[in-house]
Amino acid sequence: MSTLQKYSSETAPGVMTPPAVPPRLPALAYAVADAFRAPETTARLPPRVAELLRAQDRAAERLIIYVQLSLAAALAFLYILAPRPEDAPMTMLAPVPIALFVYTLFALVRLAMSRGGATPGWFVIPSIVADMCLLLGLIWSFHMQYGEPPAFSLKVPSILYLFVFIALRALRFDHRYVLAAGLTAACGWAVLTTFAVMDSPAGAVTHNFAAYITGNRILIGAEVDKIVAILLVTLVLTIGARRAQQTLLTAVREEAAGREIRRFLSQGVAEQISKAEELIEAGHAAEREAAIMMIDIRGFTPFSTTVAPTEVVRMLTSFHARIVPIVQANQGVVDKFLGDGVMVTFGAVAPSQTAAADALRALDSILEEARAWQNSLTELGLKTPLHVNAAVASGTVVFATLGDATRLEYTVIGEAVNLAAKLEKHNKAEKTLALFPLATLMQATAQGYVPFHHPVSRNAAAVAGVTDPIDLCGYPA
Incomplete structure (x- = not known):
């Protein structure tokens, strides 16, 4: 008996009702669907819980900025002191110092804004896009800096910093920012690949992996692999950030409830309960x-x-x-x-x-x-x-x-x-x-x-x- 016949036979003639329980999706599908769900807004939370969440959000945003400043300082230190290849020019007007300077300046502006409260979402998303565009622009500049074809930029190891920028957003308990960073990086690399193909001479695109590895040739499949890797990392981090967000919300709710309950208990009794190693029983x-x-x-x-x-x-x-x-x-x-x-x-x-x-x-x-x-x-x-x-x-x-x-x-x-x-x-x-x-x-x-x-x-x-x-x-x- 088909599904349609089954439901038709169990209801009035000509009437079909949907199943009482939806078909079960794989656990991964549930996780992916949950990752794209909007976070619970503070408007639906008790004021004391919402304020605790806002405090955690402000602290997380400042942590991201401090990590970004530390990363910029570390990269600048390495740029100045690390041994350099003979063909690598070193000047303060080179793309790397300029990018680091702009990146640091932008981070300082965000730090100043965060002092007055949580950085608004309308500013966070553009800052994510700006970070990614700055890094992608730096990567694109390498072929011009070294006088090589555009395919040269696609092989620069600086692509690894895209994953660092995506992972940074997981420090804030809002999975949407991780998703925004990952999608921006993936789209940016697709655009970069398109520019490289369009700006390259005829015959630059190859289907030979050895030719791709040993020369300035473009292998479309390899660039697609990079985009897929970016998206997979983004998906994993988004799911992780979403789960962390739910855990934080639960923890904050329990912490707020615990604070209120402790006010109804003697201080010593509250400590006895919180420090108990075993379940307290009558x-x-x-x-x-x-x-x-x-x-x-x-x-x-x-x-x-x-x-x-x-x-x-x-x-x-x-x-x-x-x-x-x-x-x-x-x-x-x-x-x-x-x-x-x-x-x-x-x-x-x-x-x-x-x-x-x-x-x-x-x-x-x-x-x-x-x-x-x-x-x-x-x-x-x-x-x-x-x-x-x-x-x-x-x-x-x-x-x-x-x-x-x-x-x-x-x-x-x-x-x-x-x-x-x-x-x-x-x-x-x-x-x-x-x-x-x-x-x-x-x-x-x-x-x-x-x-x-x-x-x-x-x-x-x-x-x-x-x-x-x-x-x-x-x-x-």
Whole structure:
């Protein structure tokens, strides 16, 4: 049964539908088709991703210009110092120095333009054409320079620099420029071959390969081979540049997404995730000697019922903006923002020999900063008083990954966590700003901690939820 009969028999009489799945093309055909597809425009990308791509594009364009300047300098150096054949004239007005000078000047103009941003496409394409025309013009000048027939220029080894110029465009993550360079080179060599044939005396074109190799004769097949080689190299580099472009786009998207996601994670936790050598799974746990700090804002509930929600958020944001830098400066990690509270860990995410000392140093600085923050609220006309209370406890904790395969979270589990939470609430009973066990103070002192202010003692304090009385230290309200 033919394909037409097959589709006709499976549909209504006289109606033929196309196949649901197009016939599969060879992988190379897909790659070639993809190479000629226009790159994804930045207009369809999120602004932050588009800006990252533009930055990469500007850097790539400057890299190409620097390579071009280096290439021009290297060629000039070789032209001046390299031993020369006896029949090779050397003068600063020869075609090679002139071409190098114009090439360098053009590269410097492009470098100046790139300083103000990405070089526009309308300038890049003409610059590619100009580069190729300059090189092809230099190649064509050789037969005149040496007084030989035009066929002489077609054998000059400088044709190899056409491949260098094409490859240079692969440094920029836009395959269209590679394609433009390759097509310009191929068309240019075809034009050069045509000029050589037209400008040569009768009998210059030969079908004898030996005659072509040993004399100033033109073998059309050999020139076609060169054009085919240029096109093949262009195709390979275009496909490679296209794949690199897609990889860059994916990487930039992931980098932008990673940056945004890391803002929702504690700095230490983000580093743990990014540096993990194995897949992170639920149930991973590590036992650490750590210190836990709990911070809470007293009077927050009455305050939140008297002002607009946006004002509540602005107040909390201003508070967090003051204390988070203090936490980070003392090697702490914000574990959670608990509404008007904050849970901070020291030595839990990464092992530390000074966790207790770091926690109490951070506590002292946070209490000082909290006073300044409270004054700023008063100056804004806030009638409801707000006070910052805190507590610190140290001990053995477990830094663990909880959740399932679709949702994971790092958290800290242990008696020190529970005790810190209970001590923070116990501030109200003791009328203190902050509390911490005497054992934590002694441990911190052994680690080099020196209090900003002399803490008061609360011996054998009965803390709700704690079975035995505990010796505490704290700062009075």
